[in-house]
Amino acid sequence: xxxxxxxxxxxxxxxLSPEERAAFERDLARDPHLAREVASLRAVREVTRTMKLxxxxxxxxxxxxxxTYNRLERRIGWVxxxxxxxxxxxxxxxxxxxxxxxxxxxxxxxxxAIGAVCAGLAILFVSVIRERLFTxxxxxxxxxxx
Amino acid sequence: MDGGRAGRRPGGEAMDEGAVxxxxxxxxxxxxxxxxxxYMRRAAAFALAWSGSREDALDLSQEAFARAFRAIGRFDxxxxxxxxxxxILRNLCIDHAARARRRREFAVDAPEEADGRPxxxxxxxxxxxARLVRTALDRLNDADREILILREFQGLRYAEIAATLDIxxxxxxxxxxxxxxxxxxxxxxxxxxxxxxxxGR
Numbered sequence: 001x002x003x004x005x006x007x008x009x010x011x012x013x014x015x016l017s018p019e020e021r022a023a024f025e026r027d028l029a030r031d032p033h034l035a036r037e038v039a040s041l042r043a044v045r046e047v048t049r050t051m052k053l054x055x056x057x058x059x060x061x062x063x064x065x066x067x068t069y070n071r072l073e074r075r076i077g078w079v080x081x082x083x084x085x086x087x088x089x090x091x092x093x094x095x096x097x098x099x100x101x102x103x104x105x106x107x108x109x110x111x112x113a114i115g116a117v118c119a120g121l122a123i124l125f126v127s128v129i130r131e132r133l134f135t136x137x138x139x140x141x142x143x144x145x146x
Numbered sequence: 147m148d149g150g151r152a153g154r155r156p157g158g159e160a161m162d163e164g165a166v167x168x169x170x171x172x173x174x175x176x177x178x179x180x181x182x183x184x185y186m187r188r189a190a191a192f193a194l195a196w197s198g199s200r201e202d203a204l205d206l207s208q209e210a211f212a213r214a215f216r217a218i219g220r221f222d223x224x225x226x227x228x229x230x231x232x233x234i235l236r237n238l239c240i241d242h243a244a245r246a247r248r249r250r251e252f253a254v255d256a257p258e259e260a261d262g263r264p265x266x267x268x269x270x271x272x273x274x275x276a277r278l279v280r281t282a283l284d285r286l287n288d289a290d291r292e293i294l295i296l297r298e299f300q301g302l303r304y305a306e307i308a309a310t311l312d313i314x315x316x317x318x319x320x321x322x323x324x325x326x327x328x329x330x331x332x333x334x335x336x337x338x339x340x341x342x343x344x345x346g347r
Binding site for chain 2: 047
């Protein structure tokens with residue numbers, strides 16, 4: 001079930017079977033090195049446990065579900081708001097750019113800037129789509145659990 | 147609390163987890179309340195041990211539940227919920243730790259003085275010990291820190307740790323032991339090499 005050294009942790013945590021525990025205690029009685037290791041790791045465990053985490057007050061649990069539900073609800077709100085805002089912004093920019101582009105009275109540099117913005121957006125859009133569709137799919141680390 | 151199929155809510159009533167998951171997958175957000183109330187303490191405690199901040203712990207655990215609900219359509223309702231959820235929570239905690247080290251909030255079981263209340267000197271020493279332990283824990287890799295939190299701070303048995311981490315029960319003892327050995331090294335590195343002496347006080 002476990003390697004020899006790991007039995008120390010199993011012993012300290014009370015996770016050995018009665019037979020394993022008896023065998024371990026026999027080893028412990030005749031092996032001073034093993035006894036020192038048990039004492040050392042017991043001390044590590046006890047020191048670690050002196051660091052207790054503060055309890056949450058009960059009011060936290062009373063409000064916990066509401067807080068979680070609000071996140072779910074607000075997420076939907078944010079998605080709708082963001083999608084709508086993007087469409088409106090894009091439409092507004094499109095009409096503005098079209099009006100400026102088609103107005104021969106506008107200076108050439110303004111029309112060139114509009115062309116540059118449109119070209120830049122198109123390049124960025126294609127780049128992101130390509131990354132999502134191709135690069136991310138072939139990423140050899142995508143299944144790696146952190 | 148286990149990672150099995152029949153959860154038990156804090157009020158004591160049993161919950162058929164699989165049936166609740168199916169309702170959630172049908173889009174019933176209110177059904178998710180039973181899942182959240184069953185596991186919220188365990189999730190928040192894990193996040194608190196990881197982040198050291200109660201505010202962050204609540205934020206992380208609630209965000210993990212929200213993400214779990216959004217992804218619940220891809221979850222196999224025949225499997226226990228918590229191990230799957232734990233991976234979402236653990237990844238959020240890792241991301242959080244990578245982004246920022248925030249304020250720590252720890253209460254320490256300080257040795258008590260004769261009048262029953264810890265004195266200033268005892269509190270100072272206990273605070274310092276807790277701070278050093280925290281530092282040593284932070285210097286461990288994520289897998290070591292995770293298994294130590296589950297055992298030392300959440301008090302899970304090996305079988306429960308195996309279910310939570312979705313690993314064979316026989317692996318828990320060796321992984322935990324290796325984590326303890328590395329923690330001992332980190333404790334020595336931060337000046338808690340005399341752990342035996344401190345533990346005995």
